[in-house]
Amino acid sequence: MQNYDVIVVGGGHAGCEAAHASARLGTKTLLITMKLDGIGQMSCNPAVGGIGKSHLAREVDALDGLICKAADQASLQSRVLNSSKGAAVRATRIQTCRDEYKKAIQKEIMHHENLTVLQSTVKSIDFELKKVKGVILDTDEVLEAKTIIITAGTFLDGIIHMGEKTFSAGRVGDKSSIELENYFRDNGFNVQRLKTGTPPRIKTSSIDFENLEQQDSDNPIPMLSYLHDHYGQPIDKILKLPCFITHTNLSTHNIILNSKKHSPLFNGKINSVGPRYCPSIEDKVYRFSDKESHQIFLEPETSDNLEIYPNGLSTSLPLEIQKEFLKTIKGLEKCEITQPGYAIEYSYFDPP
Numbered sequence: 001m002q003n004y005d006v007i008v009v010g011g012g013h014a015g016c017e018a019a020h021a022s023a024r025l026g027t028k029t030l031l032i033t034m035k036l037d038g039i040g041q042m043s044c045n046p047a048v049g050g051i052g053k054s055h056l057a058r059e060v061d062a063l064d065g066l067i068c069k070a071a072d073q074a075s076l077q078s079r080v081l082n083s084s085k086g087a088a089v090r091a092t093r094i095q096t097c098r099d100e101y102k103k104a105i106q107k108e109i110m111h112h113e114n115l116t117v118l119q120s121t122v123k124s125i126d127f128e129l130k131k132v133k134g135v136i137l138d139t140d141e142v143l144e145a146k147t148i149i150i151t152a153g154t155f156l157d158g159i160i161h162m163g164e165k166t167f168s169a170g171r172v173g174d175k176s177s178i179e180l181e182n183y184f185r186d187n188g189f190n191v192q193r194l195k196t197g198t199p200p201r202i203k204t205s206s207i208d209f210e211n212l213e214q215q216d217s218d219n220p221i222p223m224l225s226y227l228h229d230h231y232g233q234p235i236d237k238i239l240k241l242p243c244f245i246t247h248t249n250l251s252t253h254n255i256i257l258n259s260k261k262h263s264p265l266f267n268g269k270i271n272s273v274g275p276r277y278c279p280s281i282e283d284k285v286y287r288f289s290d291k292e293s294h295q296i297f298l299e300p301e302t303s304d305n306l307e308i309y310p311n312g313l314s315t316s317l318p319l320e321i322q323k324e325f326l327k328t329i330k331g332l333e334k335c336e337i338t339q340p341g342y343a344i345e346y347s348y349f350d351p352p
Helices: 013-024 054-062 067-073 098-110 178-186 250-257 281-287 319-326
Strands: 002-009 029-033 047-049 075-081 091-096 115-119 122-128 131-137 142-150 159-162 165-168 190-198 201-203 213-215 243-247 295-300 307-311 337-339 342-350
Touching: 002 013, 002 131, 013 029, 013 098, 013 115, 013 142, 029 142, 047 054, 047 067, 054 067, 054 091, 067 075, 067 091, 067 098, 075 295, 091 098, 098 115, 122 142, 122 178, 178 190, 178 342, 250 281, 250 319, 319 337
Parallel strands: 002 029, 002 142, 029 115
Antiparallel strands: 047 091, 075 091, 122 131, 131 142, 159 165, 159 342, 190 342, 201 307, 201 337, 213 243, 243 295, 295 307
């Protein structure tokens, strides 16, 4: 039987930071993930920082965490939001290349002293006299540890919704963790459900950027990590790509309003609470019916710039309706969807 000081379950943002921090302290650490290539993968918006999250990212950075350093290395666009306003509401936001970000995170995780990575699925926690003893894998192998850290993200019984279509997944292309979720339910944990969503991805070459507002990086280029305050970094080697701004309009809103019965958010298929900071376009159109338009940021996903992330268009409407309302938006009249938007429901629990 293998023994560790700390076992971390899940290889997303939180899991990587937890495993890395544990290993830096000299403890024998194991990171368990369903897919090695998924370590450090940015599930949704390939950006770090902004008004809602930059203070959290920089607090992690102050503790020698990974997120800000990786974001700076993978930066495609770097800006200080609200720079014309007071210091209290300013925030650095880094639009990252999701490929380079994942590469930077995996380099740290895969080669760090005291840190081992295992591709497997945890199905339950091993307790002895109400004291954690380890984890049990889906192969029934038991791994012992004094401390277990669960960072499951959207994977605990994750269910994707796209119009009338629903299927089990932790995110598109990855299976959900059902046995572990059942374990928590069966053992008295207070399991609740949350939902979040993501917009469709759009083929870059199908977008007409000609008459859209271009948004470049600030000059001088801002950095997220405190390391740059002390040591600096040559920034002439960092590829910079612009973002572009467009807007929805009344035609867009009418299509969405007329499709309410097809939205899982409004036809009863989803009853979970969603994040305040990331409402779907359905939510925004219904809740702010006095608004004639909503701002959409067209953001590059990678340095190859083959796909665009339309920030502000998170949706769970059927694919055909997504195609219909997208083509009403300036610059997207001939756009091609490379991945549909969807909502995802997943479980979370408050530790007892």
